[in-house]
Amino acid sequence: xxxxxxSERDTVATPIQRAFREALYAGAISLGLFVLFIxxxxxxxxxxxxxxxxxxxxxxxxxxxxxxxxxVYVAYAVPAMERSKAERAQAPAVVAEPGFLKRNFNRIGLxxxxxxxxxxxxxxxxxxxxxxxxxxxxxxxxYVMLAWGLNIVIGLAGLLDLGYVAFYAVGAYAYALLGTxxxxxxxILLPAAGCMAAFWGVxxxxxxxxxxxxxxxIVTLAFGEIIRLVLINWREVTNGSAGxxxxxxxxxxxxxxFNVSDPNYIAKVLHIAQSGAYxxxxxxxxxxxxxxxxxxxxxxxxxxPVGRAWEALRxxxxxxxxxxxxxxxxxLTAFATGAMFGGFAGSFFxxxxxxxxxxxxxxxxxxxxxxxxxxxxxxxxxxxxxAALVMxxxxxxxxxxxxxxxxxxxxFTPELYRMLLFGMAMVIVMLWKPxxxxxxREPTAFLxxxxxxxxxxxxxxxx
Amino acid sequence: MxxxxxxxxxxxxxxxxxxxxxxxxAIGDLSFQARRGEITALIGPNGAGKTTxxxxxxxxxxxxxxxxxxxxxxxxxxxxERLPNHExxxxxxxxxxxxxxxxxxxMTLLENLLVAQHNKLMKASGYTFLGLFGFPSYRQAxxxxxxxxxxxxxxxxxxxxxxxxxxxxxxxxxxRLEIARAMCTGPELLCLDEPAAGLNPKESAALNDLLMDxxxxxxxxxxxxxxxxxxxxxxxxxxxxxxxxxxISDGNPQSVRTDPRVIAAYLGVDDxxxxxxxTEVGDEDVIEQLDTGPDSAHGxxxxxxxxxxxxxxxxxHADEGERVTVSKGASKAAQVDxxxxxxxxxxxxxxxxxxxxxxPKTAPKKPAAKASAAKAGSASKGKETAAKPxxxxxxxxx
Numbered sequence: 001x002x003x004x005x006x007s008e009r010d011t012v013a014t015p016i017q018r019a020f021r022e023a024l025y026a027g028a029i030s031l032g033l034f035v036l037f038i039x040x041x042x043x044x045x046x047x048x049x050x051x052x053x054x055x056x057x058x059x060x061x062x063x064x065x066x067x068x069x070x071x072v073y074v075a076y077a078v079p080a081m082e083r084s085k086a087e088r089a090q091a092p093a094v095v096a097e098p099g100f101l102k103r104n105f106n107r108i109g110l111x112x113x114x115x116x117x118x119x120x121x122x123x124x125x126x127x128x129x130x131x132x133x134x135x136x137x138x139x140x141x142x143y144v145m146l147a148w149g150l151n152i153v154i155g156l157a158g159l160l161d162l163g164y165v166a167f168y169a170v171g172a173y174a175y176a177l178l179g180t181x182x183x184x185x186x187x188i189l190l191p192a193a194g195c196m197a198a199f200w201g202v203x204x205x206x207x208x209x210x211x212x213x214x215x216x217x218i219v220t221l222a223f224g225e226i227i228r229l230v231l232i233n234w235r236e237v238t239n240g241s242a243g244x245x246x247x248x249x250x251x252x253x254x255x256x257x258f259n260v261s262d263p264n265y266i267a268k269v270l271h272i273a274q275s276g277a278y279x280x281x282x283x284x285x286x287x288x289x290x291x292x293x294x295x296x297x298x299x300x301x302x303x304x305p306v307g308r309a310w311e312a313l314r315x316x317x318x319x320x321x322x323x324x325x326x327x328x329x330x331x332l333t334a335f336a337t338g339a340m341f342g343g344f345a346g347s348f349f350x351x352x353x354x355x356x357x358x359x360x361x362x363x364x365x366x367x368x369x370x371x372x373x374x375x376x377x378x379x380x381x382x383x384x385x386x387a388a389l390v391m392x393x394x395x396x397x398x399x400x401x402x403x404x405x406x407x408x409x410x411x412f413t414p415e416l417y418r419m420l421l422f423g424m425a426m427v428i429v430m431l432w433k434p435x436x437x438x439x440x441r442e443p444t445a446f447l448x449x450x451x452x453x454x455x456x457x458x459x460x461x462x463x
Numbered sequence: 464m465x466x467x468x469x470x471x472x473x474x475x476x477x478x479x480x481x482x483x484x485x486x487x488x489a490i491g492d493l494s495f496q497a498r499r500g501e502i503t504a505l506i507g508p509n510g511a512g513k514t515t516x517x518x519x520x521x522x523x524x525x526x527x528x529x530x531x532x533x534x535x536x537x538x539x540x541x542x543x544e545r546l547p548n549h550e551x552x553x554x555x556x557x558x559x560x561x562x563x564x565x566x567x568x569x570m571t572l573l574e575n576l577l578v579a580q581h582n583k584l585m586k587a588s589g590y591t592f593l594g595l596f597g598f599p600s601y602r603q604a605x606x607x608x609x610x611x612x613x614x615x616x617x618x619x620x621x622x623x624x625x626x627x628x629x630x631x632x633x634x635x636x637x638x639r640l641e642i643a644r645a646m647c648t649g650p651e652l653l654c655l656d657e658p659a660a661g662l663n664p665k666e667s668a669a670l671n672d673l674l675m676d677x678x679x680x681x682x683x684x685x686x687x688x689x690x691x692x693x694x695x696x697x698x699x700x701x702x703x704x705x706x707x708x709x710x711i712s713d714g715n716p717q718s719v720r721t722d723p724r725v726i727a728a729y730l731g732v733d734d735x736x737x738x739x740x741x742t743e744v745g746d747e748d749v750i751e752q753l754d755t756g757p758d759s760a761h762g763x764x765x766x767x768x769x770x771x772x773x774x775x776x777x778x779x780h781a782d783e784g785e786r787v788t789v790s791k792g793a794s795k796a797a798q799v800d801x802x803x804x805x806x807x808x809x810x811x812x813x814x815x816x817x818x819x820x821x822x823p824k825t826a827p828k829k830p831a832a833k834a835s836a837a838k839a840g841s842a843s844k845g846k847e848t849a850a851k852p853x854x855x856x857x858x859x860x861x
Contacts, residue, residue, distance in 0.1 A: 297595070304594040304601075305577075305584035308570075312578040315567035322521060322559050323579045323648055324552030333591075443571045445605075447613065447625040451571075457630035458569030 019075035027067035034062055105382060113288055117281045126277040134280045135396055138352060141287035142345055144388045147372040148294045148381060149341030154370070155378035156298075156307065157334035158314025158460060160217045162366055163204070163224025167197040167339035169231060169361035171346025176244040176356045177237070186250040190347050197343025198336040200227075205335035209328055224366055231358040243357025250351045252282065283352050290348060294341050295381050301337070303444045310334050311379075311444075315459050368392075375429055377436030378460065386437055395422055473534060474499040474652050474684045475520070480529035482515050482708075489515045490708040493529070497652070497701070499536075502678055502685040504695045504716075507705035508728055513688045514562060516705070517654050520686070521559045522548040533557065535651055536682070553582050558650035560641045562657045562688075568630030572621055572640055575629050576612035579647035584608055615643040619673065635666035639673060646677065652684050653677065659691040667691060671698050696720070704728065 039059040045051045101108065116137055120129035146168060153161045174193040178184050184192075208219050231238045238244065251257045256266040258279040267274040301307040309330045312320050320327055350356045372391050376384030398414045398421065405412050433439060439455030475497040482490040490512045497503040505513050518524040520531055520543055531543035533555045541555040551557050567575050577584070587604030588594030594601040616622040619639040624632065629640060638658055645653055658674070659667045675698055677683050689695045695702065695716065702719040704712040706728040712719050719725055 300595050300597075301591070304588050304591055305581050306588075306591045308574060308578050309581055311570060311574075312567045312581075315569055316565045318523075319561070319565035319567065320578075321523075321548045322552060322561070322565070323581060323644070324549055325578070325581045326549045326553075441569060443574055443626065445573055445577055445609065446571070447573050447609070447616075447622070449626055451626050453569055453571065453628040457628040 015075050015079050019071045019073075022074050023067045023071035026070035027063050030066040031059075031063050034059055038062055109382075109385070117284050121277065121281070126273075126275045130277055130280055133277070133284050136393055137284045138280070138287050139396065140388055140392045141284070141291050142349055142352075143369065143372060143392045144385050145287070145291050145294050145345040145348075146342060146369045147376065147384045147388055148291070148298060149338045149345065150369050150373050151338075151376075151379065151381070151384055152298060152301075152310070152341070153334055153338035154373055155380070155384075156302065156314065157310040157331065159331065159334060160213065161220045161335075161338070162217045162363075162370065163220035163222070163227075164338070164342055164369055165361045165363070165366040166204070166224040166227035167201060167342030168346040168349070168365065169227050169358070170197045170200050170339075171343030172350040172356045172360070173231065173238060173244070173346075174343065175347035175350040176247045179248045179350070180244060180246060183248065185254065186248070186347070186351050187253065190344060193347035194340040194343040197346065198340040201335040201337075201339025201342075202332050204339075205332040209331055221363070221366075224361075224363060228358050228361050231361070238358075241358060243355055243359070245355040247350050247354045247356065249279065249354065250283065250286065258282065283348075287348060287352075290344055294344070297337075297341075298381060306330065306333055308444060371426060375426065375436050377433075377438035377440075377455075379441055379458075380436070380438035383436055383438030390425070391422070394425065472498055475686065476530075476532040476534075477516070477520075478530045478532070480516070480519060480531065481527045482512070482519055482524060483527045488708055490519070490526075490705075493705070493708065493710055495703045495710060495713055497684060497686050499534075499684050500678065500682055501700040502674065502687060502698050503701045503703065504687045504689055504699035505703050505705065506689060506692075506695055507711075509690075510707075511705040512708040513705055514656055515708070517559060517656055517686075517688060519544070520551075521557055521654060522546060522551040533652065552648050552650070556649065556651040557654060558645035558648045558652075559654040560638075560645050560656055560658060562660065564634075564637045564641055566629040566637055566641060566644070569628055571626050572616060572629055572632075573609070573612055573625045575640060575644050576615060576647045577608055579644045580608045580611065583649075611647060615646050618646075618676065619643040620669070635662050635669075638662065638666075638670065642670075642673065642677075646681070646683070650683055652686060654686045656688045657690060658687070659689055659694045662691075664693075667694060670694065674698055 039055055041053045041055060043051055043053045117129065117133050120132040120137075123129070124132065146164070149167075150161065150164045153159050153164070171193040174196045175186070175189045178189050178192065179186070204220065204223050208216055211219055232241050234240075249258050252266070255264070256269050257264050258266060260267075260274065265274075266272075266278050302311070309320065309325050310333075312323075312325065313327060313330055313334075317327055320330070349360070353360075368391065372387045373384055375391065376382075376387030395418045398418050401414045429437075435455035440452035441455070441458050442452055443450060473496040477496070478494050480490055480493040481488065493512075493516065495503075505516060507513055515524065519526045522543065526544050529544070533541045533543055535541070535556060541551075543551055543555060543557070546555060552559075567578060570578070584601075584604060585591070588601045589598065613622060613625070616625050619636075619642065621632075621636060621640055621643065624636070629637065632640060638661075642653075642655065642658060645655075655674075659670055662670060671694060674685060674687075678685060678698075687695070687699060699716055702712075702714065702716050703710060704719055704722070704725050706724075711724045711728055712722040714722070
């Protein structure tokens with residue numbers, strides 16, 4: 001009897017008591033940590049001497065905030081979380097019918113993407129929509145395309161490629177050089193750039209066939225740098241760091257042009273007001289079409305033997321060989337296909353910018369694309385698209401957050417904190433969802449019902 | 464087994480196969496044949512080089528010397544040592560499983576079996592290009608491949624779990640799935656590396672049924688590495704015994720289980736004493752009594768025969784895995800010993816309590832195998848127990 005009473009009292013009283021204790025500890029630790037960092041500050045006085053500024057008030061605020069935060073967390077937040085968890089565990093395991101949004105995610109996403117420029121024009125007018133269509137829409141779609149291309153190499157075949165931006169560069173320069181020197185149209189150069197990038201994909205693939213894991217990553221990283229350095233130093237062809245400008249614009253299959261001076265300028269043909277927004281909207285739909293092509297090919301390939309072989313290669317290369325799969329060609333096709341989509345994205349990028357320089361193809365780009373693939377969930381197209389939206393759209397939107405100036409003072413420039421927030425967001429997402437937004441894997445074939453494969457079974461590949 | 468009959472009767476001929484890793488001879492001059500439509504078992508103590516033989520046959524290793532001839536049913540002949548790794552399953556139709564199961568754990572069972580039909584489907588999909596545009600020929604081939612996969616899932620009793628990830632299966636089911644996957648490549652020779660390892664007796668019996676079914680209904684010949692003698696003795700038609708990379712016996716299960724050299728290899732009896740042991744022990748029933756406990760490597764109830772070996776033997780070798788750590792020439796020395804033994808043993812074979820001193824007798828094998836000083840101590844003790852002056856021997860073996 002006594003035992004039950006005491007346990008009852010324990011469960012009631014303990015969280016508060018524990019909260020007090022832990023709050024005190026947390027306060028003491030934060031005092032110890034911050035007494036030098038925050039409590040004291042070195043500064044210059046007017047006669048250029050080093051003086052010590054004491055900020056006890058600020059220190060007190062920080063320590064009290066930490067103490068109170070710990071108290072509230074332990075006393076109220078933790079029990080609340082445990083209660084909700086217990087309730088969820090007690091509730092009968094209803095097979096949660098995925099909501100309308102989840103079930104029709106792809107269709108809704110597609111409709112939103114199709115209507116996006118129209119909505120922007122209606123909301124902000126032609127001139128106002130430029131920023132939203134170009135900086136957000138097209139920018140994000142380029143990264144979606146790049147990430148989907150890299151997804152083939154990393155997500156499906158499990159080959160860690162850190163130099164993916166090299167193929168992006170090959171595609172961009174292929175279009176820039178052939179377009180400016182020979183005046184070939186975008187529609188001819190798009191497949192040409194894709195082929196060229198695929199060729200370089202195979203070129204990279206051959207020497208690294210035997211490498212796996214970290215070693216593969218290092219060599220591909222070096223390959224990306226080599227391409228960039230060649231672009232910088234081969235001045236006669238690439239014009240070095242100055243880059244290539246005056247890259248021809250994309251035409252509407254030769255029927256309509258987007259150059260104001262041309263006789264078949266779109267405004268003249270359609271008898272509408274002249275505006276730069278037409279070109280951006282056209283580019284947006286072009287990027288969307290290229291993305292859909294990438295998605296279509298990826299989805300189809302996964303259900304073909306070559307796609308299954310890629311995934312099998314990621315799971316176990318030795319078993320692949322024991323089943324008669326030629327791992328050499330399988331790896332090379334993965335590199336080539338991934339590189340081809342990188343090349344498409346590159347040539348589109350060159351056409352959109354009208355200017356390419358080696359500066360656009362630094363390692364950071366590779367890292368961002370890789371981060372998008374990993375955050376989205378390797379192998380999952382939907383997750384990667386969402387990750388691209390968050391990463392690229394998120395960093396772009398920081399430029400727009402002027403209201404933060406009201407909070408942090410007029411000197412605050414949110415863009416400067418872009419990378420900090422970017423890194424923090426990545427850490428949080430990885431803690432919360434270690435396998436990315438969409439960790440599970442869709443099987444490519446099924447006998448009775450299609451059930452997603454939990455991420456705990458899939459492997460990341462050894463390189 | 465003459466060369467004349469070989470062309471059609473034998474699916475696999477291994478001739479003078481040697482595999483050297485640096486100075487280490489993992490396989491030395493091994494020759495054997497596997498008959499078409501039969502189950503050939505490859506047995507031997509741990510570290511005898513069985514898996515190395517498999518790796519040579521399936522192209523994971525390139526043999527240092529020797530010839531591996533595979534005769535397919537249609538009369539075509541392949542020299543396996545010259546084929547690239549992936550062409551051995553694809554062209555010579557040799558499939559294999561692995562000692563440590565290698566499934567595509569993140570893919571469903573069905574997908575695992577579809578990956579196994581890669582080459583067939585690649586051709587049907589016009590090397591991806593026709594399949595990309597959804598040509599009907601590919602769709603038909605795809606449906607056929609799913610039917611074949613379903614067939615093997617039913618055979619392996621896994622059809623209910625076809626849409627589950629392979630990594631989610633229990634161990635025994637993973638073994639069966641790996642065999643089913645190998646069979647989906649349409650092999651003529653199926654190489655199974657310890658398929659019964661880690662299975663309980665019931666699963667082991669189910670495995671026997673599956674293998675007999677494969678043998679009887681598909682005409683696929685099976686080459687089998689196995690430690691579980693209940694599997695080997697029940698289903699195999701032909702047994703090859705390896706020790707230190709050399710063949711020490713070859714024949715049907717009955718003749719192999721009474722072969723003194725095999726007994727010596729497994730029980731670790733000195734070659735000179737083999738005959739003594741045989742005469743004293745008489746038959747396998749007595750030797751079975753020597754196996755005081757169950758074979759720890761394979762769970763209870765599996766040491767059904769003398770060749771499962773005493774506990775000490777399998778435990779001593781277990782930490783070596785299949786890595787061959789034999790000092791160079793160890794096996795050769797054993798041969799020399801054997802020859803010497805046949806001359807010298809008769810007068811010395813005074814009555815010894817072989818049955819009781821089984822454990823010490825395993826010891827003399829160890830210094831030869833590992834050349835370790837620590838073991839040498841116990842070896843000499845063993846010799847003392849046996850009370851036999853074989854002074855020159857330990858040095859000679861090292």
